[in-house]
Amino acid sequence: MKLGSLKTGGRDGTLIVASRDLTRAVAVPELARTMQVALDDWVHVEPRLQSVFEKLERDDLPEAFDLDVAALSAPLPRAYQWCDGSAYLSHAELVRKARGAEMPASLYSDPLIYQGAADLLLGPRDDIVLADEKWGIDLEAELAVITDDVPMGVSPADAAQHIKLLTILNDVSLRLLMPAELAKQFGFFQSKPSTAFAPVFVTPDELGDAWNGSVLSLPLISAVNGKELGRPNAGVDLDFDFPALISHATKSRGLGAGTIVGSGTVSNRDRSVGSSCLQERRMIEKIDRNEVTTPFLKFGDVIRIEMLDTNGASIFGSIEQTVVKYQVAQ
Incomplete structure (x- = not known):
């Protein structure tokens, strides 16, 4: 699974799941608004993110969009450590x-x-x-x-x-x-x-x-x-x-x-x-x-x-x- 953050949604970005070839992505606010939120509850969120990734790989998500790397922040735009x-x-x-x-x-x-x-x-x-x-x-x-x-x-x-x-x-x-x-x-x-x-x-x-x-x-x-x-x-x-x-x-x-x-x-x-x-x-x-x-x-x-x-x-x-x-x- 590959995860990134868009430069939208404030300083901490918006969490996305990216395709393996890094050409497509989907935002997942219903699962975790940011990367940090996902990591804070990783044991519960990770399986759900993995399910999204698998659907993305099957091209089974109509809401997916073309990924523009220039639109990405650091995956964690700011970190506690x-x-x-x-x-x-x-x-x-x-x-x-x-x-x-x-x-x-x-x-x-x-x-x-x-x-x-x-x-x-x-x-x-x-x-x-x-x-x-x-x-x-x-x-x-x-x-x-x-x-x-x-x-x-x-x-x-x-x-x-x-x-x-x-x-x-x-x-x-x-x-x-x-x-x-x-x-x-x-x-x-x-x-x-x-x-x-x-x-x-x-x-x-x-x-x-x-x-x-x-x-x-x-x-x-x-x-x-x-x-x-x-x-x-x-x-x-x-x-x-x-x-x-x-x-x-x-x-x-x-x-x-x-x-x-x-x-x-x-x-x-x-x-x-x-x-x-x-x-x-x-x-x-x-x-x-x-x-x-x-x-x-x-x-x-x-x-x-x-x-x-x-x-x-x-x-x-x-x-x-x-x-x-x-x-x-x-």
């Missing part, structure tokens, strides 16, 4: 190696997670609007899972059962603002603007054998201005799977329904598959040639992120964003 991990330590290893620093041994046993801004999440065609190119604008192609209510102290084994939906995202980073923020030893804020999400969330059954309950083993493809940046496999070189990240996040708190847990930048140690962010490519250049030639994003640049199934069909739909200069309203 967006926390992002660092599941692929090959990414962190490159960054530290480029500056001559060692990886702390604790990172291989204790995951990194930060809390991201969740009050305004971007849709798949929304622009990346920022005031200054000098901030080091970068994309980060990632996976995410969406949970129901998760109790505090959940074990990794039990955490898996709380994963209800999956998606891909672009966790925009402002690389040149990060050093000053991290030097304060209090985490990200200014260097992490709004995150953008794919057109839909999907239920795990849509992923077939690529999903084993904790790991999604398919390439995540990203491109800048039509030129491929990379296609690392999300199931390779994964130091922490999603149940491990969820368990870590619940050490001292529970997670509310609709919590989004990100994987961090998908990264493989095999450099031939490319990268999911510009910073990683820049660090490889510095290590190999002691010269950085890849620029960060500029105004007018277009990024695209997508994951295809084994038949070449788009699973979540594509994220396609343009970097745009922020203009102060007069």
Whole structure:
């Protein structure tokens, strides 16, 4: 089943069920007005949404309409909790190696997670609007899972059962603002603007054998201005799977329904598959040639992120964003 949200009905959008090929959709206000309402009562709402999805696939819903991806917000336009991990330590290893620093041994046993801004999440065609190119604008192609209510102290084994939906995202980073923020030893804020999400969330059954309950083993493809940046496999070189990240996040708190847990930048140690962010490519250049030639994003640049199934069909739909200069309203 595939679920999204139209940019109608207020800040939280209008929940829709989308067809598997993402060409048709139907609004379901009688079942749940918004994605959050559906997640709050998932055990009862999910079977009814699944029934609608099956009818949509049979072309048995006269109220269905052609799906315009540009009309979609993020599937959850705002979330109670967006926390992002660092599941692929090959990414962190490159960054530290480029500056001559060692990886702390604790990172291989204790995951990194930060809390991201969740009050305004971007849709798949929304622009990346920022005031200054000098901030080091970068994309980060990632996976995410969406949970129901998760109790505090959940074990990794039990955490898996709380994963209800999956998606891909672009966790925009402002690389040149990060050093000053991290030097304060209090985490990200200014260097992490709004995150953008794919057109839909999907239920795990849509992923077939690529999903084993904790790991999604398919390439995540990203491109800048039509030129491929990379296609690392999300199931390779994964130091922490999603149940491990969820368990870590619940050490001292529970997670509310609709919590989004990100994987961090998908990264493989095999450099031939490319990268999911510009910073990683820049660090490889510095290590190999002691010269950085890849620029960060500029105004007018277009990024695209997508994951295809084994038949070449788009699973979540594509994220396609343009970097745009922020203009102060007069």
